[in-house]
Amino acid sequence: xxxxxxxxxxxxxxxxxxxxxxxxxxxxxxxxxxxxxxxxxxxxxxxxxxxxxxxxxxxxxxxxxxxxxxxxxxxxxxxxxxxxxxxxxxxxxxxxxxxxxxxxxxxxxxxxxxxxxxxxxxxxxxxxxxxxxxxxxxxxxxxxxxxxx
Numbered sequence: 142x143x144x145x146x147x148x149x150x151x152x153x154x155x156x157x158x159x160x161x162x163x164x165x166x167x168x169x170x171x172x173x174x175x176x177x178x179x180x181x182x183x184x185x186x187x188x189x190x191x192x193x194x195x196x197x198x199x200x201x202x203x204x205x206x207x208x209x210x211x212x213x214x215x216x217x218x219x220x221x222x223x224x225x226x227x228x229x230x231x232x233x234x235x236x237x238x239x240x241x242x243x244x245x246x247x248x249x250x251x252x253x254x255x256x257x258x259x260x261x262x263x264x265x266x267x268x269x270x271x272x273x274x275x276x277x278x279x280x281x282x283x284x285x286x287x288x289x290x
Contacts, residue, residue, distance in 0.1 A: 215270060216240075216250040220278055221258025223266065236267035237289070260284070 161172040174181040190197045223235055226243055240246045254266060256274030263283040269290075271279075276286050 213251065215253035216246040217253045217255050218245055218268075219255050219257035220260045220275055223254065223264065224258065224260055224262065227262050227264055233263065234265045234267070254279075254286075
């Protein structure tokens with residue numbers, strides 16, 4: 142076996158349809174496009190979402206909900222991640238700068254601390270928002286929470 146005699150496996154490839162190459166090919170005449178109508182003409186392109194005149198799905202389904210313009214989106218970090226960062230970098234104060242350097246958030250993001258996991262070290266945590274459980278866990282561990290605006 143070498144490059145000059147390589148072939149695909151038997152039955153794994155099909156020959157392509159050569160459309161519009163005479164009646165003898167079986168694919169001449171209308172060239173699989175049917176008779177007359179827009180779809181048989183050259184240059185035809187169907188509009189996105191067009192379903193042949195049937196009411197399209199984006200018009201059949203109802204609209205619902207809305208997007209509030211002033212929704213506050215937070216980057217959330219759990220207590221177990223805070224503990225991980227505090228242990229690895231030997232920190233007592235954790236704020237947005239620390240989180241940005243650790244790669245958890247970008248400067249434009251707002252930070253919210255959530256209560257998943259446990260906290261063992263005494264930390265001063267500065268964030269834009271805290272969940273009740275996170276705030277309790279931080280104070281129970283002997284730390285403090287500071288809300289920044």
